[in-house]
Every structure is written in structure tokens, then in C-alpha cells.
């Protein structure tokens with residue numbers, strides 16, 4: 001997700017100059033000619049920062065600031081004031097502006113201001129976690145309180161319960177919110193690379209170290225570092241990590257220089273770390289160093305009140321991504337969601353909602369559109385794997401040379417849904433192998449590539465579906 005700054009300026013010449021400056025600095029931007037247009041834009045699109053002129057006809061920059069603070073409290077806003085308006089600029093800072101620029105200013109001042117206030121900004125992901133059940137609400141309240149401190153926090157919970165979401169929430173509610181939030185998944189990095197990734201390395205420190213690279217600790221300096229799935233770290237590295245946490249300084253591999261750190265550390269685990277400690281697989285001293293403040297997400301099945309609100313949030317997010325109008329859930333669909341045990345927790349719910357959106361292109365998700373606990377998507381009208389090579393299914397996957405219906409009518413949508421369904425099912429069955437899936441579907445690999453590109457264009461996240 002690249003950085004996007006909204007420039008609000010009624011003077012076309014100046015607006016173009018501001019946009020050119022950002023463009024030259026490789027910073028993404030969008031522009032609005034008035035505060036009113038800016039607000040309409042913000043309702044629909046994510047931006048990372050707003051830079052607005054103060055003097056504009058209609059709503060001025062101060063009024064725009066007040067509106068933004070009310071509707072998007074975490075979005076940084078900077079004002080451009082006329083020469084001599086220092087008093088008003090100071091007022092604006094008191095009302096929540098992060099900074100101001102006084103005309104005339106150098107292009108580099110604008111770039112510096114934007115980079116300072118967008119460092120570590122995490123865009124869409126700052127949404128408050130859904131928490132309707134009493135247990136989840138209590139968890140968020142405690143998380144908010146612990147966010148105000150610099151204490152190390154250990155977040156536990158089954159896989160997919162929302163541990164990373166909670167970590168980001170803590171960062172966003174801490175005094176470090178404007179500084180970087182850096183996450184590293186200890187299980188996803190090959191064991192021999194984890195140390196260099198965490199602590200950094202100097203050029204030539206090992207074969208393949210072609211340049212000096214700062215580690216995650218350095219990248220997170222001033223902010224928060226999330227050590228995801230900490231239980232997967234080997235014992236040797238655990239000892240080194242403990243030292244860094246105790247000393248609050250880090251030494252890149254191949255360097256003798258200590259770098260002072262000011263990093264808040266959060267860790268997550270979906271394992272019973274106490275058991276790991278008892279078995280000698282996790283250092284007891286590190287466990288106590290990290291477990292200063294333990295927070296735990298309950299499994300989704302134990303917070304039933306969260307299920308439907310979460311499903312609605314996920315539905316809205318995916319409809320937006322797919323650029324389609326907002327779909328809703330029927331009563332029966334809600335009941336079905338609430339009566340399922342969700343072994344994969346919120347991540348499984350997310351996948352289920354995505355699948356339902358593929359199956360149901362209409363305005364309402366029905367009970368039958370929900371397929372839980374499946375590794376492949378069952379077809380509503382066509383039976384799964386055994387008949388996948390049947391001529392009927394092969395015919396359903398239309399080669400691009402055959403003109404597709406030009407009108408986006410119900411039949412067209414229905415056919416497209418079925419086609420998507422068949423293609424995804426084949427990919428799931430063949431564990432993502434495009435070659436085997438294409439052979440099975442009786443189409444060329446090129447055609448399959450084309451079809452997959454079309455599916456992606458509809459906003460369907462194939463990676464998530466295939467990993468789900």
C-alpha cells in the first residue's frame with residue numbers, strides 16, 4: 001500500500017506546484033480544489049495525510065480540520081497558512097493539526113513535513129477491532145490502558161483470533177502512534193535469516209550480505225516492534241533477543257557498534273508458552289521478560305456476539321475492494337454464522353465471507369451461500385471433484401475467444417459466478433497448481449491465466465482463498 005497525501009488547495013497554480021513537489025519526491029497524492037470536495041473524497045477513499053490551505057472560499061482549512069478530526073480522528077492534517085498568520089496556525093495545532101507550513105516555503109519543507117507525519121502510518125488497518133461481546137470489550141479497554149504505558153505485552157489466542165489486529169490497536173493508542181509499527185513473523189522467516197532480519201547486518205558480514213541492512217529493531221526505533229509467533233524462535237536466538245531487550249541496544253551482525261534503541265515490544269503466540277517453557281523449548285527468563293502484560297483473545301466460538309458484527313465489517317471491506325455495492329446478510333445467514341464453531345476463528349470467517357460474495361453476486365447473502373469448514377468450495381448446482389472433468393463443467397469455462405455476453409445481466413452474472421467457482425475449486429483441488437488445474441479444466445494455461453486475471457479484477461483475493 002503506497003503513501004497517499006490529499007492536497008486541498010483552491011489555487012490551481014499552487015496546487016499543481018504542491019503536487020509536482022510530491023511527485024518528484026515519489027510520494028503519492030490526490031488533489032481537491034475545495035474543502036467540500038476533500039470531504040466527499042475522504043468518505044470513499046483512504047489517504048494517509050491531508051495538507052490543506054487555510055484560505056479557501058466556502059469551507060476554509062480550519063473548518064475542514066475540525067470536520068476531519070471529528071470523522072477521521074487519526075488522520076494527520078497539516079495546514080498551509082498565509083504569511084503572518086502565526087496565531088491561527090497555533091490555534092490549528094491546538095485543534096489537532098499535526099503541523100503547519102507558512103507561505104512562502106521551500107519544496108523540501110513540504111516533503112519533510114509529509115514524511116515526518118506519515119512515518120509508520122498504517123492506513124486502513126487502524127480500524128478499531130470489532131468487539132461486541134463483553135469479554136472482547138473488556139479486552140479492548142485493558143488494551144487501551146496498557147497502550148498508554150511502555151510495557152511489553154504478550155498477546156495470546158488461537159490462530160486467526162485477531163492478535164495482530166490487537167497489536168496494531170495498542171500501537172495506535174500509544175504515544176508512539178506516529179512512529180513506525182513494524183511486524184515480523186518469526187515463523188515465516190527461515191531460521192538462519194531471522195537473526196539478521198531482527199538485528200540487521202553489515203556489508204560482507206556473511207555470504208550474500210552485499211550491503212549493510214538495518215534490522216527490524218532499528219526500523220522500529222521510536223515506535224513498536226511486533227514479534228509474531230515468538231514461540232517459533234530457536235533457543236540460541238532467544239538468548240540474543242533477551243539481551244537486546246534488557247540492554248535496549250542492538251549490534252548489527254558484523255559490526256561492533258552498539259545502536260541505542262527506544263522500541264516497545266509486543267509479542268504474540270498461539271501456543272501455550274508455559275508448556276514450551278516446561279518442556280525447555282522456550283527460555284523461562286525471556287518468557288517473563290515478554291509476558292509483563294498478558295492479553296488473550298477468546299476463540300471466536302466463545303464470543304458469539306462478535307460474529308455477526310465481524311461478518312458485516314468483513315462484508316463491507318470486501319464489497320469495497322470488489323467495487324460492488326454493499327451486500328447484506330439474511331437473518332438465516334446470520335443464525336448459521338452464529339451456530340458454527342469457527343476453528344479457524346476470524347480468518348476463517350473472513351474466507352467464508354469472501355466465498356459467499358463470489359457465490360452470491362446479488363444484494364443479500366443467503367444461508368446457502370455460506371460454506372464453512374471446507375477446503376474446497378462445494379458447488380451449488382454442480383457436484384465437486386468427481387464431476388470436475390465432466391464435459392458440462394469444461395463447457396462452463398469459456399475460452400476468451402468466445403465472445404462473453406456484453407450485457408451485465410443476471411444470466412451473465414450467474415455464468416461468471418459459476419465460472420469463478422469452478423476455476424477456484426480446481427485450483428484448490430490441485431493445491432494451487434495452475435498447470436494441473438488448466439489440464440483438468442480442459443483449457444490452456446494461457447486461458448487460465450487470463451481467467452485468473454479477470455477474477456482478480458473483480459477484487460477477489462485468490463491468495464487468501466487458496467491459503468484458506
Ligand SMILES: Nc1ncnc2c1ncn2[C@@H]1O[C@H](COP(=O)(O)OP(=O)(O)OP(=O)(O)O)[C@@H](O)[C@H]1O
Nearest residue numbers: 129130158159160161162163164165270346347350
Ligand atoms: N476484532 C477484529 N475486528 C476486525 N477484524 C478482525 C478482528 N479480529 C481479526 N480480524 C481480521 O481477521 C484476520 C485475522 O486476524 P489476525 O491476523 O490479527 O489474527 P492472528 O491471531 O494474528 O492470526 P495468526 O495466529 O494466524 O497470526 C485479519 O484479516 C483481521 O483483519
